[in-house]
Amino acid sequence: MAAIAAFSVCSPLPLSPRPGRPPIPPRRPTAPANTLEAERGVEFETGDSFFRRESAVGRDLGVLSAALHRRSLPPGGGLRVLDAMCGCGVRSLRYLAQAGAAFVWANDASEGCRPLILSNLSGHPRFSPQGDRSWVVTHLDANRVLAENYLRKEFFDLVDVDSFGSDSSFMRLAISTIRKGGLLYVTSTDGYSSGGHRPHCSLASYGAYVRPMPFSNEVGLRMLIGGALREAAALGYRISPLFSFYSYHGPVFRVMLQVDRGQLHEKSRYGFISYCHGCGNSQTFSWEELGQISCACRKGEISKSVVVSGPLWTGPLHDVTYVTDMLQLATEWGWACTNGNEVDLEKLLNQMIGEGDPRLPPGYIKLDEIASRGKMNSPPLSTLINTLQKEGYVASRSHIAPNAIKTNCPIAECIQFARRIRCSTSNRR
Numbered sequence: 001m002a003a004i005a006a007f008s009v010c011s012p013l014p015l016s017p018r019p020g021r022p023p024i025p026p027r028r029p030t031a032p033a034n035t036l037e038a039e040r041g042v043e044f045e046t047g048d049s050f051f052r053r054e055s056a057v058g059r060d061l062g063v064l065s066a067a068l069h070r071r072s073l074p075p076g077g078g079l080r081v082l083d084a085m086c087g088c089g090v091r092s093l094r095y096l097a098q099a100g101a102a103f104v105w106a107n108d109a110s111e112g113c114r115p116l117i118l119s120n121l122s123g124h125p126r127f128s129p130q131g132d133r134s135w136v137v138t139h140l141d142a143n144r145v146l147a148e149n150y151l152r153k154e155f156f157d158l159v160d161v162d163s164f165g166s167d168s169s170f171m172r173l174a175i176s177t178i179r180k181g182g183l184l185y186v187t188s189t190d191g192y193s194s195g196g197h198r199p200h201c202s203l204a205s206y207g208a209y210v211r212p213m214p215f216s217n218e219v220g221l222r223m224l225i226g227g228a229l230r231e232a233a234a235l236g237y238r239i240s241p242l243f244s245f246y247s248y249h250g251p252v253f254r255v256m257l258q259v260d261r262g263q264l265h266e267k268s269r270y271g272f273i274s275y276c277h278g279c280g281n282s283q284t285f286s287w288e289e290l291g292q293i294s295c296a297c298r299k300g301e302i303s304k305s306v307v308v309s310g311p312l313w314t315g316p317l318h319d320v321t322y323v324t325d326m327l328q329l330a331t332e333w334g335w336a337c338t339n340g341n342e343v344d345l346e347k348l349l350n351q352m353i354g355e356g357d358p359r360l361p362p363g364y365i366k367l368d369e370i371a372s373r374g375k376m377n378s379p380p381l382s383t384l385i386n387t388l389q390k391e392g393y394v395a396s397r398s399h400i401a402p403n404a405i406k407t408n409c410p411i412a413e414c415i416q417f418a419r420r421i422r423c424s425t426s427n428r429r
């Protein structure tokens with residue numbers, strides 16, 4: 001920390017706005033032409049920056065969360081956002097224009113993005129009527145921006161770290177820079193680690209030894225939450241996932257976490273997931289139970305096809321009440337319906353509400369797996385879900401895999417139900 005402190009003394013970073021400073025009209029620098037984009041009515045240029053149109057839904061979800069958080073702040077407390085890897089600045093712009101942020105710090109290591117970011121933000125006043133700065137743009141390593149704000153005790157309500165690869169090297173400082181009860185929005189594109197193909201890398205980055213499992217993309221989200229939880233605990237904080245989002249464009253794993261002081265209330269939500277390649281069942285284990293598995297394994301009582309990954313987050317992927325509020329806001333804003341290239345947020349958020357049921361264990365089963373294990377054609381997904389629910393099980397779709405179900409019904413019984421559905425359909429023909 002001493003080295004960081006010394007660094008910050010000679011920092012060229014803008015400090016907090018000085019009271020009474022008069023507003024300076026923004027200068028509009030020139031941005032590269034022909035790269036105009038629009039998201040939910042907000043226009044911006046992308047130039048040569050790293051920009052993915054497919055990430056618009058991740059930005060929509062971030063903006064909805066930021067707006068909900070702004071509503072929860074005490075009167076007079078404006079929303080402060082740190083967009084640590086802003087690219088062309090689209091998120092910063094949307095946090096200002098759509099979520100009503102009072103202040104956004106837009107940072108990207110690439111100085112080449114500067115004209116673009118300035119141009120995109122220039123439509124938004126740089127100073128509030130009270131003379132407070134509304135946004136600043138810097139080009140530093142994300143960790144340095146986080147460290148300098150932390151050292152100056154300048155905290156944020158939302159820190160957005162939209163990184164390439166693993167986000168784990170930014171996690172500690174990002175958590176430290178968040179106001180009590182604030183939000184951390186993190187992204188990882190490390191699909192190899194979540195797929196179980198690099199267990200030593202997942203161990204190094206997230207503290208989890210991950211083995212190949214059929215629901216590896218859900219494991220990726222759980223690995224990300226588990227890694228954040230571990231870092232937070234070391235700093236004396238606890239985190240709770242508000243929503244988790246996987247997108248196959250990348251692939252990209254995003255989680256929105258609420259950060260609070262103190263220990264995790266529910267310790268049983270951090271443990272191990274086992275999967276049996278032989279029978280298809282999965283199970284969760286606490287630290288204590290893991291000891292029993294390895295003991296049983298040594299005695300040859302557990303099939304060799306069982307793999308165990310962890311420790312990971314084993315609790316719900318989403319907070320159902322929170323996602324319901326997001327859906328309500330999306331509906332209020334007219335974002336719930338699909339519009340051209342935009343993702344159908346209503347469908348996505350409803351799927352998240354279904355799969356956030358705390359009674360659902362981690363993992364999902366693809367219909368193909370049910371069909372292949374039962375040696376039959378796949379039953380219709382919605383019919384199987386309805387049947388399982390009528391039989392008293394919890395069942396929902398997964399936003400991660402469109403042809404999969406999440407259920408607390410053991411796979412052998414699922415196959416029986418699927419077989420009955422198939423038989424009754426063919427009898428009706």
Ligand SMILES: C[S@@+](CC[C@H](N)C(=O)[O-])C[C@H]1O[C@@H](n2cnc3c(N)ncnc32)[C@H](O)[C@@H]1O
Binds near residue numbers: 050051085091110
């Ligand atoms: C995935 S892109 C960001 C995209 C942007 N958030 C959006 O929604 O369009 C990641 C960005 O991080 C920047 N970057 C990479 N490493 C960085 C670091 N260590 N610190 C700050 N920025 C970094 C890159 O220049 C790149 O623009």
